[in-house]
Amino acid sequence: xxxxxxxxxxxxxxxxxxxxxxxxxxxxxxxxxxxxxxxxxxxxxxxxxxxxxxxxxxxxxxxxxxxxxxxxxxxxxxxxxxxxxxxxxxxxxxxxxxxxxxxxxxxxxxxxxxxxxxxxxxxxxxxxxxxxxxxxxxxxxxxxxxxxxxxxxxxxxxxxxxxxxxxxxxxxxxxxxxxxxxxxxxxxxxxxxxxxxxxxxxxxxxxxxxxxxxxxxxxxxxxxxxxxxxxxxxxxxxxxxxxxxxxxxxxxxxxxxxxxxxxxxxxxxxxxxxxxxxxxxxxxxxxxxxxxxxxxxxxxxxxxxxxxxxxxxxxxxxxxxxxxxxxxxxxxxxxxxxxxxxxxxxxxxxxxxxxxxxxxxxxxxxxxxxxxxxx
Amino acid sequence: xxxxxxxxxxxxxxxxxxxxxxxxxxxxxxxxxxxxxxxxxxxxxxxxxxxxxxxxxxxxxxxxxxxxxxxxxxxxxxxxxxxxx
Numbered sequence: 225x226x227x228x229x230x231x232x233x234x235x236x237x238x239x240x241x242x243x244x245x246x247x248x249x250x251x252x253x254x255x256x257x258x259x260x261x262x263x264x265x266x267x268x269x270x271x272x273x274x275x276x277x278x279x280x281x282x283x284x285x286x287x288x289x290x291x292x293x294x295x296x297x298x299x300x301x302x303x304x305x306x307x308x309x310x311x312x313x314x315x316x317x318x319x320x321x322x323x324x325x326x327x328x329x330x331x332x333x334x335x336x337x338x339x340x341x342x343x344x345x346x347x348x349x350x351x352x353x354x355x356x357x358x359x360x361x362x363x364x365x366x367x368x369x370x371x372x373x374x375x376x377x378x379x380x381x382x383x384x385x386x387x388x389x390x391x392x393x394x395x396x397x398x399x400x401x402x403x404x405x406x407x408x409x410x411x412x413x414x415x416x417x418x419x420x421x422x423x424x425x426x427x428x429x430x431x432x433x434x435x436x437x438x439x440x441x442x443x444x445x446x447x448x449x450x451x452x453x454x455x456x457x458x459x460x461x462x463x464x465x466x467x468x469x470x471x472x473x474x475x476x477x478x479x480x481x482x483x484x485x486x487x488x489x490x491x492x493x494x495x496x497x498x499x500x501x502x503x504x505x506x507x508x509x510x511x512x513x514x515x516x517x518x519x520x521x522x523x524x525x526x527x528x529x530x531x532x533x534x535x536x537x538x539x540x541x542x543x544x545x546x547x548x549x550x551x552x553x554x555x556x557x558x559x560x561x562x563x564x565x566x567x568x569x570x571x572x573x574x575x576x577x578x579x580x581x582x583x584x585x586x587x588x589x590x591x592x593x594x595x596x597x598x599x
Numbered sequence: 600x601x602x603x604x605x606x607x608x609x610x611x612x613x614x615x616x617x618x619x620x621x622x623x624x625x626x627x628x629x630x631x632x633x634x635x636x637x638x639x640x641x642x643x644x645x646x647x648x649x650x651x652x653x654x655x656x657x658x659x660x661x662x663x664x665x666x667x668x669x670x671x672x673x674x675x676x677x678x679x680x681x682x683x684x
Contacts, residue, residue, distance in 0.1 A: 225624070236671075260601050313649070366653065367601070381615060482634065
């Protein structure tokens, strides 16, 4: 397949790894922001082929993982409503709520449907005029243009039995929160290639400068990832902190302007809680007042009563900030497995815990092992 | 969630006032909304995320990067220990 196979070339990846090994002279910690990148790294074993001291820590870029428990419980309440057809991306169905997940609601007779595109929800609404179709609008900036288009089209086509439960998050405020946190030690970032495809990378330039941290826009295949790591390591070794683009076949500095226009038409920035991390100022999107009629939390005011407490056993917030690795969690692979998940990071196809479980990283390690090895 | 898959645009049409298209992912053909790619033509490649084309892949840029990497790779053949890496 063009644009995939050539970026999975083992020989090229090995050549880049060799150059990384020749570049690095001291320990550095890089964070890949996106959970899709985490899975690709763990699947290909790229992290284990890096020179000693160059460590990859996994970031918060998994929308399923950071969607707050409160929103999951609200989704479950909506899906349990006999007058509602609840539509969602498949990843959300197994995320544990306080007492159950969306799959259990479906098993108990709730009308929960997996959609491929948010626009499919509008088709379901048109086919079922006697029900309200509620779509779980989650995601980062990559998904925002698609979800925004669903509400814009709903209004344009006068579809009134449609609503969206919105839990949108954005990357730059999360990078700020990570850099401001005393627990997080990251020397460089691999920025998420598809988020930047939509938004561009100009937003990251002031961050690289303010926090003196290199940020390299990176793709998802092993060659792309190795190239992003190399460019980031080179900057660190040379004492530079700039934004560079290692995914130029898809990403331009300004991003996709027509997509940004629709995002801004439907959404506005708001404070947003991230599961396990807490509220990050201006880190999310909510529907603009013009589209308030499609806001599920306004259409179903009874949802306001739902405000659950998080489990104390799950420490996914620390995993999502790169403070610990999944196999550094005492519950990993024991109380917490993909079949009995304590948190969303164990079920999402982008969750770091799920990646470690799936690709056999079961050995329990001390989080400071790599650093100790260098001392 | 931010998974994007590259595919070739094989047909473009309009539906509900939106630019839509059929995209071929190595044999699997799916519908995608191409509203965010006003200039894309049949035969071009796009990255599709949740049923939306989010970028037109830049063929020239891709070729240049690959050529640069392959040049590195040719140099690498002169370094014997690479074969063991």
